[in-house]
Amino acid sequence: MKPISPRQQDILNFIRQFIEQEEFPPTIAEITRALGLKSPHGVREQLQALARKGAIELIPSASRGIRLLQKAAEQDGLPLIGKVAAGRPLMTEANVEQYCKLGPELFQNKADYLLRVQGSSMRDAGILDGDLLVVQQAAEARSGQIVVARLHDEVTVKTLRLAGEMAYLEPANPEFPVLAVDLSKQELSIEGVVVGVIRNRID
Amino acid sequence: MKPISPRQQDILNFIRQFIEQEEFPPTIAEITRALGLKSPHGVREQLQALARKGAIELIPSASRGIRLLQKAAEQDGLPLIGKVAAGRPLMTEANVEQYCKLGPELFQNKADYLLRVQGSSMRDAGILDGDLLVVQQAAEARSGQIVVARLHDEVTVKTLRLAGEMAYLEPANPEFPVLAVDLSKQELSIEGVVVGVIRNRID
DNA sequence: CGGTAGACTGTCCATAAGAACAGTGTTCTT
């Protein structure tokens, strides 16, 4: 999108705030008054510029015919990442299955995305195949936390255990092995910390 | 709130749908056209009636000055029921801890409320102490479903197993007993069906 | 049987609000 001038940003902010408060968009005259201007025409031109830049949509001849466009991102909620394509960063368009609205009041830590669990290696921690993990993006984690980690281009969910130069990725299922990583020799990148679990299928 | 007539409900539905689609409320004339009426005055009176009944708010002299009021209930999200007071219906004000916003796209079945789990009797089904169950209100359930049931004034979460006149409430933890209920002698009331699980604390 | 509420038509008015035209001055970039 093209750059938005400071004044246009002012107008955009006012519209956003107005909608927040009144539940409908302002008229051009209301914007004019709010900015302390004397003629509505200046505002009108700015609105048309904003429309050209793709920030808003103007509905011709309709009073209060202003629609904010990139509000969409907020409304979509958290991205749900299904299958992770090898060698790709997690939060890639291609990985996102859908967007889920989740109120922030549910999780004490900020949630960044949802990740669908594959396999039952964390079964005894109450994380089952097909569950959605609520993940907070983080590059580091404390020992004992359940993390989303990337090892040799593969993404895995395990409990992280740190002991000096060694990191252990512990499953919560005796049928799976503990992965030991020598941090001085291999690279282990933390993608995020699990802050919640959601199960939407009960069999 | 006072009762809303069928016609007024029509108008309310149209306004709701219009806002959903256009992001701003309709004008009186637009409502008139949508309902196939010839004069805007009839609609105007209905709007004033709706305002008297507390369903909407009319902002005088403002174009599209219609605000939906009980939209608040939706916005509040699902009620989260913490501890259940004995002998009281579940969805009582006193039982509600808070309201949580949850997008409906997450659960294929409609969710009615959240219930905090106490105890670990469903541990092996991946339902742990402190988890939030996503519950759909229902008076009946199929055999094999995980249900919220009330037995002797106590609310419990178990897998329901039906066999003729007998109902079994099976825990998912060998440390807990199966509860057998003879439906011809005792009363077992189903409060709802579990359609999802949310864990917001990871220890 | 009168009163009230619901559900309209039809007309009219004042103004709120979008649209357009004619300008002015500034700050950039090319």
Added chain:
DNA sequence: AAGAACACTGTTCTTATGGACAGTCTACCG
């Protein structure tokens, strides 16, 4: 130095819109 984008004032025009008045018809409620 010219052109484009920004950031306005000021005026005029038309239509969209809310608001008001005068009625009609029906269904209920007590």
